[in-house]
Amino acid sequence: MRYNFITIEGTIGAGKTSLAQRISNEFNGKLILEQFEDNAFLPKFYEDQEKYAFPLEMSFMASRFQQLKEQLSSPDLFSNFTISDYFFPKSLIFAQKTLPIDELALFTRFFNFISGSLPKPDLFVYLYLDVNRLQQNIRLRGRSYEQKIKDEYLESIQAGYFDYIKQQRDMRVLILDTNELDFVHTDRDYQRIMEVIDADYPVGIHRFTF
Numbered sequence: 001m002r003y004n005f006i007t008i009e010g011t012i013g014a015g016k017t018s019l020a021q022r023i024s025n026e027f028n029g030k031l032i033l034e035q036f037e038d039n040a041f042l043p044k045f046y047e048d049q050e051k052y053a054f055p056l057e058m059s060f061m062a063s064r065f066q067q068l069k070e071q072l073s074s075p076d077l078f079s080n081f082t083i084s085d086y087f088f089p090k091s092l093i094f095a096q097k098t099l100p101i102d103e104l105a106l107f108t109r110f111f112n113f114i115s116g117s118l119p120k121p122d123l124f125v126y127l128y129l130d131v132n133r134l135q136q137n138i139r140l141r142g143r144s145y146e147q148k149i150k151d152e153y154l155e156s157i158q159a160g161y162f163d164y165i166k167q168q169r170d171m172r173v174l175i176l177d178t179n180e181l182d183f184v185h186t187d188r189d190y191q192r193i194m195e196v197i198d199a200d201y202p203v204g205i206h207r208f209t210f
Helices: 016-027 041-047 049-072 090-098 101-115 131-141 151-166 187-197
Strands: 005-010 029-032 081-084 123-128 172-177 204-209
Touching: 005 016, 016 029, 016 081, 016 123, 016 187, 029 049, 041 049, 049 081, 049 090, 049 101, 090 101, 090 151, 123 151, 131 151, 172 187
Parallel strands: 005 081, 005 123, 029 081, 123 172, 172 204
Antiparallel strands: none
């Protein structure tokens, strides 16, 4: 693997964890997975977003920061590179879609204060799926608290990611349209993705449709 730190991102149900795990296993990478299931506010948020959005986003930001700070500051001598299934700025991306203006202003102050101490990935990979495919994946993995997620929420989060990506000028970004692939169950589809990921890219945004 030519990159030292890779981040796999995508909207809920895009397959980022599955892809990060497979790449880590195949290329001996140190794997960092988001510990979202430990967040007690998450099921409550899907029941009442207005009430629980702020504590949810704050707790996610705190746990993501702590995990990345610890994992990225302690090199693993037995791994060839590091790969994660999330990027710290997702905290701000989600908050911008879920918080009212006053709470977002407070959240952003905390985010800006701590985010500069974390390194950016050498390669940022965004997995794009349309909302119908996202919902199919969400239903298949069967997490009860996710079954009521609305299409509008997924569309909003996806738009937030694209807004963020458009503003990046100093990262290598891959946007992979995987609507016609099944890289979890089909080796050929996985290999097609890896041919794209494990290539040399200049800084900038690079789009691929399979």
